[in-house]
Amino acid sequence: DMPIFGHPVASWKRSVATSLIHTIYEPTIDTQNTMVFEEASKTSSLPEVSSQTKEKTVEVFDDQKHGVVLADSNQIITHCNSMFVELTGYNVNDVIGKNCRILQGKNTDQKTVEFIRAALKRGEGCQVMILNYRKNGVPFWNRLSIQPLLDKHGRIRKFVGIQIERSLPVSRFAPVMPWKVGIKKEGPRLLTVASESAVKESGELQILEEKKSKPKISLHDVSFVAETNLPTIKGKYRVRAYKDNKTRQEIMCIIWGKIEASSGLHVRAHDQCFTSEVLGSLKCDCKQQLDFAMEHIKKTSGMVIYLPQEGRGMGLAHKIKAYAVQEHGYDTVDAQHVLGFPDDSRTYAAIPGILQEMNIKSIKLMTNNPRKIRHLKALGIQIDSRIPIVTPTNKHSEGYLKTKHHRQGHMNVGEDR
Known part of the structure; x- marks a missing residue:
């Protein structure tokens, strides 16, 4: 995937854009790992392209499996490939000399449009999920990636846009669709989802009834690695290391007391958060x-299972991308949707193996998250009860916590206020 900001070639050098631009202009890579173009003159245009290269360019365009457009520094389309024509229904003469705004329609989210516009104005790339319209008026979900191309002086000479049609499962957005689940939602509807009328227009976006059966989730095989006693500012804990043999993730279990062969063990399944736990x-x-759970198990004996699932499973880099999206008015859930992620990508399929290895028969789960409870139960874990986690809030976290409560059903949020 292309970066949402900046121009690093390393993350997209194997993409459509690279093969295309290398064919047309043969750029070089500077010491900052940025794609640049040698100027043939002092004019503002790129080097003249020969007729032979133009023919080769058409071949490269048509060889791509996704829609591709090339625009000048003013975002006016100069090239498009046959897949773009097939995807949108617009022919070449319809789009050359035009702006990609022709793909927008009545239900295209304007905040997403403003996000794209602001990124391009700053000279930055972006990647969004946006509702666009074909020439015949039929809407489709477009995973749009735009990347600016610079000359050696850092000036933007071209933009490459890649359109990938996506059919989004409506169930991903079910918790925030009032007309489906019958709940009242404050404020605007999900910013990257079309209005109800648009959903009805598209044959790809059909509202489906959720299956009542338990989801089938495959368990992950885990291996015990080692145990040690670790002195910390909170006390001396046992720390056991495990490896998830499917994902290759390393999982840490922070333990207080003798917990093997226990029932009703107090357990917290905690997901890594570099930004808060390291940076504050x-x-x-x-x-x-995390602090609550580590103090709690000292009173009762128990375990914190620490999983490397930063950013609800997106990863740290995508989490930072989501933070950048939030600066444009999106809440945490919508920001993940803009980047093409579901509400929550985390999995807990390694936990049953860890509990089994220590012969733990049942647990009392420390959580406010109903999804986590459902997921663990679906994995066959016996949960005797839930232990609420009540923590202080601050002016910076209020919006995040409100979104968790209203959009994802989290319980006991901010009850200490």
Whole structure:
């Protein structure tokens, strides 16, 4: 995937854009790992392209499996490939000399449009999920990636846009669709989802009834690695290391007391949060929840299972991207949708193997998250009860916590206020 900001070639050098631009202009890579073009003159245009190269360009365009457009520095389309024509219904003469705004329609989210416009104005790339319209008026979901191309002086000479049609499962957005689940939602509807009328227009976006059966989730095989006693500022804990043999992730279990062969063990399944636990970020309550759990198990004996699932499973880099999207008015859930991620990508399929290895028969789960409870139960874990986690809030985390409560059903949020 292309970066949402900046121009690093390393993350997209194998993409459509690279093969295309290398064919047309043969750019070089500077010491900052940025794609640049040698100027043939002092004019503002790129080097003259020979007729032979133009023919080769058409071949490269048509060889791509996704829609591709090339625009000048003013975002006016100069090339498009046959897949773009097939995807949108617009022919070449319809789009050359035009702006990609022709793909927008009545239900295209304007905040997403403003996000794209602001990124391009700053000279930055972006990647969004946006509702566009074909020439015949039929809407489709477009995973749009735009990347500026610079000359050696850092000036933008071209933009490459890649359109990938996506059919989004409506169930991903079910918790925030009032007309489906019958709940009242404050404020605007999901910013990257079309209005109800648009959903009805598209044959790809059909509202489906959720299956009542338990989801089938495959368990992950885990291996015990080692145990040690670790002195910390909170006390001396047992730390056991495990490896998820499917994902290759390393999982840490922070333990207080003799817990093997127990029932009703107090357990917290905690997901890594570098920004709060290392940097002290005030945007979320993750560190406070970890602190709560580590103090709690000292009173009762128990375990914190620490999983490397940063950013609800997106990863740290995508989490930072989501933060950048939030600066344009999106909440945490919508920001993940803009980047093409579901509400939550985390999995807990390694936990049953860890509990089994220590012969733990049942647990009392420390969580406010109903999804986590459902997921663990679907994995066959016996949960005797839930232990609420109540932590302080601050002015920076209020919006995040409100979104968790209203959009994802989290319980006990901010009850200490």
